[in-house]
Amino acid sequence: MNRIALYHLETLLWIARLGTFAAAAERLNTTQPTISARVRELEAQIGYPLFRREGRRMLLTVRGRQLVRDTEPLWAALERTLAADNLAGARGVVRIGTGEIAAASCLPGFVAEIERDMPAVTLDITISLTAQLLQDLLGATSDLVFLAGPAASPGLQTASIGGVALQWLASPATAAAMRNGATPPLWSLPRQSPLHQVMLETLSGEALPAIRTCNNARMLIDIIAAGQGMALLPETMTREAVAGGRLQEVWPRPKRGIEFQAAIRAEESDPLVLELFRRAAGLRIDPR
Incomplete structure (x- = not known):
């Protein structure tokens, strides 16, 4: 009978999931040479190659895919059994x-x-x-x-x-200037952010000023509190600033939150x- 250790199967499954020997090594807290050695040992025991290289990724061979398909449910059952009694x-x-x-x-x-x-x-x-x-x-x-x-x-x-929920907020000074007809700069998280998308939906049909972006929400809140413009911001992160008077609501809240x-x-x-x-x-x- 071929002598296949559990770590051979674990290594095989993580390479299959993550796509590279390096990623599997990181996941298993070992080195890439160790992963390579385990694969060679497993291939020697079963008598056929498991992977072929495609650029940086290691792709399973036809027989390798079948071994993963057969092994994965067994490994999952073993993990559940070992973990069930004491996740602590x-x-x-x-x-x-x-x-x-x-x-x-x-x-x-x-x-x-x-x-x-x-x-x-x-x-x-x-x-x-x-x-x-x-x-x-x-x-x-x-x-x-x-x-x-x-x-x-x-x-x-x-x-x-x-x-x-989301709120249109500005500093008290900016809010006062808006009541006098001023149009402050409009700030937001970057375009790929859902908050940015809600902002665009809310202002659909409006003539928009140039939108300035910041990829850090806390810094964005500080920029607005410092009087540099207005922004649509999450209520959960601005309650303290609103309660303390550093920020004020300047427009009605959008119907949709995040x-x-x-x-x-x-x-x-x-x-x-x-x-x-x-x-x-x-x-x-x-x-x-």
Whole structure:
């Protein structure tokens, strides 16, 4: 009987999922030469090649695809069995991507909960815009993301975590100037941001001034509070500034806010990622 170790199968499946030996090495916390050695060992045991190189990516051969198809459900069942009794003892690095609004609202509590319940799990958090979050998730460089939706893709499994209202805000001085007929500069997050799209929908048919952009929501809020213009901003991130008088509403709120989702890849089978997604699905972006 061929002697195939569990780490051989784990290595095969992660290369198949991520597409490169380097990505599999990072996921498995080992080196690329070690991954290559495991593949050679597995190919020697089964007697046929599993991958062929296409540029930087390693593509499965026909027989390699069949082995992955046969092995994947067995591996998923094994992972579920090993993890079922004690997720509190789970270990590993989970890569989380998030937008700024989620990072400023529901994410801190989520992180605290995971650190309390799973102290051996390390969360690697990256803040980015929605378009990049989707790219990272589908490209398997993130495991779980919190993004502005709705995001519809057959490659995703999503759960709604609620939405946020938006407000047209300016500093008190800018608001006073607007009442006297002034037209201040218009600021926004970049064009690929859902907030930017809602802004354009709200102003459809209006003659727009040049739109200035900033890819950092907190900096954008500071720019507006400093009297440099007006912007459509998320209520969850501006409540304190409005309550303290640094910002004022200057136009009626748009009817549509921004909905948010937690998302993982549709084919995700790692029990730890699935558990974090289950918990993320119970969050609310604005619990108030």
